[in-house]
Amino acid sequence: MKSQIGRSVLRKDAPDKVHGRVHYTDDLRLPGMLYAALLTSTVAHANITQIDIEAALELQGVQGVFTGKDFPLLVGLYLGDKPPLARNKVRYYGEPVAAVVADDERTALEAVRLISVHYEELPVIRSPREALQQDAPLIHPDMADYVHIAAILPEPGSNVGHRTRVRKGDAPAAFAQADVTIEGQYEFPPGDHVAMEPRVAIAEIRSDGQVIVRSSTQSPYGVRAIMSRCLKIPTGKITVIAGPVGGGFGGKAGIQLEPLAYLLSRSLGGQPVRLANTREQDMVTSPGAPGLQSRVRLAARSDGAITAAEIEFLFDSGGYADYAVNVARAAGYACTGPYNIPNVSSDSLSVYTNHPFATAYRGFGHIEMSYSIERSIDLLAEKLQMDPVELRARNVIRAGHATPTNDVLDDNTGDLETCLRRAAAAIEWHKGSRRQINEHTVRAKGVSCYWKAPAIPTFTDAAATVSFNEDASVNVVTGAVEIGQGIFTGIAQLAAERLGIDTEQVHVVDEVITDRSPHDWTTAASRTLFMVGRAVLSAIDDAVAQIKRTAAAPLRCPEEDLEVSGGRVYIRDVPVHGLALEQVVLGYTYPNGNAIGGPVIGRGRYIARHLSGIDPQTGEGRPGLEWTLGAEGVEVEVDLRDGRYRVLRSACCMDVGTVINPQLARGQVVGAMAMGIGYTTREAFMFDSRERVLNQRLRDFKILRYGEHPEYIVDFVETPQRDGPYNARGLGEQGIVGMPGALASAFSRAVGVQLLRLPITPEYLWRQAHSAGGRSAG
Numbered sequence: 014m015k016s017q018i019g020r021s022v023l024r025k026d027a028p029d030k031v032h033g034r035v036h037y038t039d040d041l042r043l044p045g046m047l048y049a050a051l052l053t054s055t056v057a058h059a060n061i062t063q064i065d066i067e068a069a070l071e072l073q074g075v076q077g078v079f080t081g082k083d084f085p086l087l088v089g090l091y092l093g094d095k096p097p098l099a100r101n102k103v104r105y106y107g108e109p110v111a112a113v114v115a116d117d118e119r120t121a122l123e124a125v126r127l128i129s130v131h132y133e134e135l136p137v138i139r140s141p142r143e144a145l146q147q148d149a150p151l152i153h154p155d156m157a158d159y160v161h162i163a164a165i166l167p168e169p170g171s172n173v174g175h176r177t178r179v180r181k182g183d184a185p186a187a188f189a190q191a192d193v194t195i196e197g198q199y200e201f202p203p204g205d206h207v208a209m210e211p212r213v214a215i216a217e218i219r220s221d222g223q224v225i226v227r228s229s230t231q232s233p234y235g236v237r238a239i240m241s242r243c244l245k246i247p248t249g250k251i252t253v254i255a256g257p258v259g260g261g262f263g264g265k266a267g268i269q270l271e272p273l274a275y276l277l278s279r280s281l282g283g284q285p286v287r288l289a290n291t292r293e294q295d296m297v298t299s300p301g302a303p304g305l306q307s308r309v310r311l312a313a314r315s316d317g318a319i320t321a322a323e324i325e326f327l328f329d330s331g332g333y334a335d336y337a338v339n340v341a342r343a344a345g346y347a348c349t350g351p352y353n354i355p356n357v358s359s360d361s362l363s364v365y366t367n368h369p370f371a372t373a374y375r376g377f378g379h380i381e382m383s384y385s386i387e388r389s390i391d392l393l394a395e396k397l398q399m400d401p402v403e404l405r406a407r408n409v410i411r412a413g414h415a416t417p418t419n420d421v422l423d424d425n426t427g428d429l430e431t432c433l434r435r436a437a438a439a440i441e442w443h444k445g446s447r448r449q450i451n452e453h454t455v456r457a458k459g460v461s462c463y464w465k466a467p468a469i470p471t472f473t474d475a476a477a478t479v480s481f482n483e484d485a486s487v488n489v490v491t492g493a494v495e496i497g498q499g500i501f502t503g504i505a506q507l508a509a510e511r512l513g514i515d516t517e518q519v520h521v522v523d524e525v526i527t528d529r530s531p532h533d534w535t536t537a538a539s540r541t542l543f544m545v546g547r548a549v550l551s552a553i554d555d556a557v558a559q560i561k562r563t564a565a566a567p568l569r570c571p572e573e574d575l576e577v578s579g580g581r582v583y584i585r586d587v588p589v590h591g592l593a594l595e596q597v598v599l600g601y602t603y604p605n606g607n608a609i610g611g612p613v614i615g616r617g618r619y620i621a622r623h624l625s626g627i628d629p630q631t632g633e634g635r636p637g638l639e640w641t642l643g644a645e646g647v648e649v650e651v652d653l654r655d656g657r658y659r660v661l662r663s664a665c666c667m668d669v670g671t672v673i674n675p676q677l678a679r680g681q682v683v684g685a686m687a688m689g690i691g692y693t694t695r696e697a698f699m700f701d702s703r704e705r706v707l708n709q710r711l712r713d714f715k716i717l718r719y720g721e722h723p724e725y726i727v728d729f730v731e732t733p734q735r736d737g738p739y740n741a742r743g744l745g746e747q748g749i750v751g752m753p754g755a756l757a758s759a760f761s762r763a764v765g766v767q768l769l770r771l772p773i774t775p776e777y778l779w780r781q782a783h784s785a786g787g788r789s790a791g
Contacts, residue, residue: 017510021676024502038229049288050121052111054103057367057704059132068127074120088243090267092161092334097273104332106705107297137704141327141364144172152365172365175338177345179632182356187321191312195392201771204697205301210259211290216274218283227254231266232535239268255525261496263373266537297709303371304329307385317407321356330363331370338363343378343468350386351464353414379465387461387754420635427642427668436644439664439726459758460646463751466637467538471624475544476531479552479615481598486518492533499677511553513578539743546738547619556615563610643667645751651763656779664726670734670742682748689752691717
C-alpha cells in the first residue's frame, strides 16, 4: 500500500462545499424555534439612564424584551468582566443593550427599532497609552471583584487587564555596552476577522433540564465549561453541538452568544431560541482583532549581533478582556521573535479602551509582536548599513538557544536560516531590493522571519475513538471542529497510514457533540493536527492491539507475531497466513458458530507534555508546546504619484516537520498570506472623535478581493518534530505572522521612509512618499 503521508488527498468535504451542500449552524431551523435580535449601543462609553421597551413589547409576535437588569451576572473566558447585556453602562460602540425574542426574525428586528435608550455619555479612551494615563477614567472600576484564572493578572485600580513580564539576562548592562542602539514605536487599530459565517447560537432547555446549545464555535468544550462556571449549571447538564464552522480565524474560539441565547431560552420556558449576528454586529458587537501600540529598543554590536531588547506591547483589549489578556501573554513569552537575544526586558499588557472588544486573531499575539520586532530589525539594519537578510541570518534562533522565557530549544527546533535563504531566493533578493521602473513607479522587496508556539494551557488535551464497520472501514470520532482547515482529511490520512489502508476507507465524524465525542481543549492555536493526530494514532494502536488479540487464537500464534496492514491481520514472517479485517473487527466467528473478541473500539488520548506556567516576575517557564519557524518575502509595486500599489509576489518558507498533505498545507499557507496582506493594507476599524466605528459594513471595511492576489510561492523545510504525528508540527496560522513585517519593509523601501503604523493604505503611502522630513513616519 502506497504511503498516505505526503499525498495531496482531496479534502473530504470538498465536493459538498463546492456544491453548497454543507450545513452550518446558521442554516439550522428547529421546530418551535424563536428568533432573537439585539439592540446595540450607538455610543462608545456612557451611563444608561433609561430604556423604554413598551412599544416593542406591544408588537404582535414578540415573546419578550430583555435588558441587562434581567440578567445580573458576568461571563468571561479568562476574566469574568462582561454582562450578557450591558447593565447600567456601555463600554464600547456596538455593545448589546437589549434583546428581543419573537416568533420570526423579521418581527424581532422590527421590535428592536421600537426600543428607545437614553445615554449620559462619558469621556472615551481612544488608545492603550491614553488608558494608562494617571487621570484616565477607569473602564472597569470593579475589577478587583472579577473572577479570573490564576495565569491572568489584572491590576485593579487601573485599565490593565493583564501584564506579562519577561526579564532575561541583564538588559540595562547590555544597552550600556552596545555599539549601536535603535528605538521604534509602532501602532495599528483594532479590526475584524470577517469570517464567512456570522456567529450564531441556538439554545433550548429540554423537559429533563438538559441544556442543548448548537453553536458556530471552535470550542464546544470551552463553551460548556464556561457556561457551567458562569451560569451555575452542572457540566453534565449541558450539551454543546458544533458542526462545520464557516471560518473562525480565532474569533470563535472563546464564548460568544451562547450564554445570552441560553438565558433567553430559560426566560421563555426553554423553547429553542436562535440568536444570530447580523454582518455588522459580527464585525463590531462580537469581538475582533486587537489593536496595538508598541515600543522596541534593540542593542547590537557593530558586527550585527543583537545583544539586548527592551520591549513594550500595549494590546488594545477594547471594552472587555475576552481572549485579549491571553493574546498579550502569548506575545510576551514570544516577545523577541525568532532571534537569539541574550538580554531581554519586556512588558506585554492587555489594556481596556472604549473600542470594540478583542479576541484571538489568527497568529494570536505573534502577528502583532512580529510586526513590531521585524520593523525594528529593519531599523537596525539601516543604522548598521547591513543587508536585512544577513542581519536576520546572523541572529536566528537555533537548537540550544534559550527563548525569552529561558526555555532551551531542543533538536526538534526548525531550521530558520534555511527558510530565510529560500524565501529571499524566491523573490530574487540577490537581484536587488529596490528598482525604479519608470519616473513614478518603483518595485521593492521586503523580508521577515517569524515563529509561533501554541498559546495553550499546560493541561491542553485531545482524545479520539476508533471503531469499525462490517466492511472493515474505520470510523474516527474526535472533539476537533472543522473550521475550513481540512482537519478531517489530515486525520484520515494519519489513521489510514497507521492501518496501511487507503484514506477512502476512513470516515471522520464531522460533528462534535460534547456528551458523546471525546474531549478536546479547543480547535485553535495550530495544535489540532499535532495533538488530535497523536490521540488518533494512539486510538489506532489500541484498536490494532485488540485485533491482534482476537486474531491470535484462530491464527494460532502469539499476538506479537502479527501485523495489521492492507486490510488484513497476518503473521509477519508468513504473510499468506492471515485473516481479512472484516473477519475480526466485529469479532471472529469459528466455522462451528462459536465467536470471540467482539467489536473493536480503540481509544486514544494525548495531553501536552512538560508545559509550565511562567513566573509573574521574570516570565521564566515553558509555555510553548512546539515552535514553528519560517520566513516570508514579498515584492510590491508602488505608483509614487498617488500611492496605488500591487503586491506582485509573496513567498513563504516554513519548517513544518513532515508535510502530511501538500495541497492542504499550501492552501493553509496561501490563505494565511492573503489574510496577512489584507491585515497589513486595509482591514482596520476607523473611528470618529467619539470612538464610534465608521466602517462596520463590508462596503467600507475592505478585504482582499479576487484579482488583487499576487503570485504565491510556498516552500517547506522538513526538520522532524519527533514528538509530532509522523514528525509533523503545526502550520495553520503561521503563514500570516510574518506578512505585516515583510510588507511594511517593502513599502518602506519603495517610498524611502520607514513606515511605523498600519494599515498601509495608498493614501498613507502617498503622504509618506511626499513627506519632506525624517526617515520614519508614524
